[in-house]
Amino acid sequence: MDSYLEFTSVTDSDVLFRMAVEAAPNAMVMIDPHGAIAMVNAQTERVFGYDRSEMLGRPIEMLLPARFGKSHPARRDGFFANPTPRPMGEGRDLYARRKGGEEFPVEIGLNPIRTASGVVVLSAILDITKRKADELALRESEHRARRLAAIVESSEDAIIGCDLEGVVTSWNRSAEHIFGYPETEMLGQSILRVAAPGYEAEMREILGRVALGERIDHYRTLRRCANGSTVNISLSVSPIYDVSGRLVGVSKVARDVTDAARSETALRESQLRLQELQAELLHVSRLSAMGEMASALAHEVNQPLAAISNYMRGSRRLLAASPDPLARRIEDALDKAAEQAVRAGQIIRRLRGFVARDDAEKQRENLEKLAEDALALGLIGQNELGLKLRRELDSETFVLVDRVQIQQVLVNLVRNAAEAMAGCERRELTVAARPVADEMVEVTVSDTGRGLPSHVRENLFQPFFTTKASGMGVGLSISRSIVEAHGGEMRAGASPSGGAAFSFTLPLAPTEPPEE
Amino acid sequence: MQERPRAGTVYVVDDDPDVLSSLRFLFEIEGFKVKTFADGEHLLAGPMPRPEDCLLIDYKLGPIDGLEVVRQLRERNVTTPVVLITIYEGLEKRAAALGISHVLQKPHFEENVVCRVEAAMSAARDRLKQSQPQTPRD
Numbered sequence: 317m318d319s320y321l322e323f324t325s326v327t328d329s330d331v332l333f334r335m336a337v338e339a340a341p342n343a344m345v346m347i348d349p350h351g352a353i354a355m356v357n358a359q360t361e362r363v364f365g366y367d368r369s370e371m372l373g374r375p376i377e378m379l380l381p382a383r384f385g386k387s388h389p390a391r392r393d394g395f396f397a398n399p400t401p402r403p404m405g406e407g408r409d410l411y412a413r414r415k416g417g418e419e420f421p422v423e424i425g426l427n428p429i430r431t432a433s434g435v436v437v438l439s440a441i442l443d444i445t446k447r448k449a450d451e452l453a454l455r456e457s458e459h460r461a462r463r464l465a466a467i468v469e470s471s472e473d474a475i476i477g478c479d480l481e482g483v484v485t486s487w488n489r490s491a492e493h494i495f496g497y498p499e500t501e502m503l504g505q506s507i508l509r510v511a512a513p514g515y516e517a518e519m520r521e522i523l524g525r526v527a528l529g530e531r532i533d534h535y536r537t538l539r540r541c542a543n544g545s546t547v548n549i550s551l552s553v554s555p556i557y558d559v560s561g562r563l564v565g566v567s568k569v570a571r572d573v574t575d576a577a578r579s580e581t582a583l584r585e586s587q588l589r590l591q592e593l594q595a596e597l598l599h600v601s602r603l604s605a606m607g608e609m610a611s612a613l614a615h616e617v618n619q620p621l622a623a624i625s626n627y628m629r630g631s632r633r634l635l636a637a638s639p640d641p642l643a644r645r646i647e648d649a650l651d652k653a654a655e656q657a658v659r660a661g662q663i664i665r666r667l668r669g670f671v672a673r674d675d676a677e678k679q680r681e682n683l684e685k686l687a688e689d690a691l692a693l694g695l696i697g698q699n700e701l702g703l704k705l706r707r708e709l710d711s712e713t714f715v716l717v718d719r720v721q722i723q724q725v726l727v728n729l730v731r732n733a734a735e736a737m738a739g740c741e742r743r744e745l746t747v748a749a750r751p752v753a754d755e756m757v758e759v760t761v762s763d764t765g766r767g768l769p770s771h772v773r774e775n776l777f778q779p780f781f782t783t784k785a786s787g788m789g790v791g792l793s794i795s796r797s798i799v800e801a802h803g804g805e806m807r808a809g810a811s812p813s814g815g816a817a818f819s820f821t822l823p824l825a826p827t828e829p830p831e832e
Numbered sequence: 833m834q835e836r837p838r839a840g841t842v843y844v845v846d847d848d849p850d851v852l853s854s855l856r857f858l859f860e861i862e863g864f865k866v867k868t869f870a871d872g873e874h875l876l877a878g879p880m881p882r883p884e885d886c887l888l889i890d891y892k893l894g895p896i897d898g899l900e901v902v903r904q905l906r907e908r909n910v911t912t913p914v915v916l917i918t919i920y921e922g923l924e925k926r927a928a929a930l931g932i933s934h935v936l937q938k939p940h941f942e943e944n945v946v947c948r949v950e951a952a953m954s955a956a957r958d959r960l961k962q963s964q965p966q967t968p969r970d
């Protein structure tokens with residue numbers, strides 16, 4: 317058959333039908349009442365991979381997956397018994413089989429055609445592989461979007477979408493919570509609404525930088541909430557691109573770090589306070605070391621001066637009874653020598669007064685607080701692991717002391733105690749206070765170390781006596797001087813565990829006079 | 833040489849032996865009987881001073897300080913007047929609580945320690961007379 321013949325026979329309806337089927341974009345398969353393939357078109361060959369000659373006259377089941385092969389003839393007979401045009405297998409997923417055995421999803425329309433020789437069925441078979449894949453992809457992306465939305469909603473961070481002008485396009489639940497504005501109130505509004513006073517310029521700059529494709533990570537800043545309060549946030553801002561790669565907006569993730577900021581501030585403050593206290597202590601201990609040396613010197617020189625003075629007074633009394641004419645001149649000389657001894661004493665007293673803090677500021681201080689500060693300071697640099705602190709203190713005890721000086725005493729004792737227990741298995745440091753006679757309170761710092769050997773105990777309070785490899789050995793001597801300058805006394809003894817216990821007394825502060 | 837013998841004994845406690853012997857010298861010239869002790873333990877171990885005697889004691893001593901020595905004496909009902917010598921300030925309150933007549937601040941050479949002791953003894957004698965009016969001694 318040549319093309320011309322074909323063309324000339326276009327008027328023949330049968331030929332016309334065949335040409336239409338042949339040109340159809342879908343696979344078209346005609347079967348006879350016995351299920352044999354009577355006609356296929358070119359698209360069928362392409363879709364199924366068979367040559368026309370391989371299909372014609374064969375049962376239609378060759379184009380079905382094997383698992384449907386058994387039930388299909390019965391269904392087919394059923395259709396022939398009541399042939400109406402309809403889609404096949406409504407509600408079911410239909411699959412066809414290519415020559416290689418590969419299955420693919422299809423949609424099939426059934427069209428019965430009555431001919432002179434009986435009913436035939438022309439089926440249009442649509443390969444829906446791509447459509448199914450698209451549907452699946454769509455479902456998956458919807459699912460992913462829902463999952464992302466759920467993550468965004470449940471995040472503890474505020475997640476905010478904005479366009480390049482800063483107009484809010486999305487506002488999650490945490491954003492509502494942190495900033496206090498509901499989503500409905502913020503959508504379509506400028507993000508500058510949450511700018512803390514003085515931070516508008518910064519927010520504009522961030523938007524500008526991100527609009528140029530920059531990212532901003534964990535930037536600490538301040539924002540304003542609906543109720544007017546401010547919130548410390550850690551901010552990350554990234555650009556949002558659309559599918560074509562065009563920059564269309566920015567996403568902001570803001571974490572509320574107010575609590576973290578607060579504890580950081582508190583930490584910084586207490587570190588500063590510690591540093592101040594340390595500086596103060598260092599200053600005082602230098603002064604006290606000098607004062608202690610002056611004291612020791614004064615004491616040492618005072619004794620012989622006192623002896624000189626006594627001898628001279630005695631000698632002068634002896635001379636007074638003497639009739640010797642020279643006696644008057646000797647008396648005069650002895651008086652002058654006594655005056656010089658007094659002068660030497662005055663010089664020493666001035667020296668002491670100059671160095672020892674006569675300006676000691678005695679104030680009403682809470683003993684428990686003094687002890688807490690001293691523990692904090694005294695344990696700096698000590699191995700606190702495994703060190704047990706016990707406090708037997710009363711928050712209502714007030715003493716009349718120079719705070720820095722008494723702190724120095726306590727720090728000194730706390731350090732000594734901690735150092736005495738280095739390497740001990742049981743390490744317990746106790747600071748205790750109890751009232752004693754004469755409106756005094758006795759403070760005891762005890763440890764569970766090895767205790768004080770008697771030769772050490774005898775010399776403990778001597779200036780420049782030390783058992784430590786480093787150190788001047790003036791700590792306890794200064795401590796005792798400070799305590800005594802407060803009218804108290806200090807002694808060393810043993811703790812119940814056999815460790816050392818240092819006690820000192822301090823005057824209780826008089827009760828505060830009632831306010832006028 | 834003893835100008836005029838006196839009734840009371842001066843008990844001197846000081847841990848500096850040179851100071852101790854200078855005080856003995858001074859008080860003996862003034863006509864007092866003197867007993868010296870290098871620390872409080874020795875004083876407490878011997879016969880107790882009487883009410884008409886006087887105790888001149890340094891605050892800073894060996895193992896037990898001057899105030900503690902006086903406290904222990906008071907516990908034993910020793911009412912002897914006491915003059916305390918100290919380099920520290922602020923002991924007055926505790927001293928007064930123990931009935932110590934006078935606290936002598938070091939350096940004390942300007943002040944006549946003998947006068948202080950005499951004053952303490954005379955005040956104690958006055959008190960004794962007042963508390964024992966019926967004594968048919970005079």
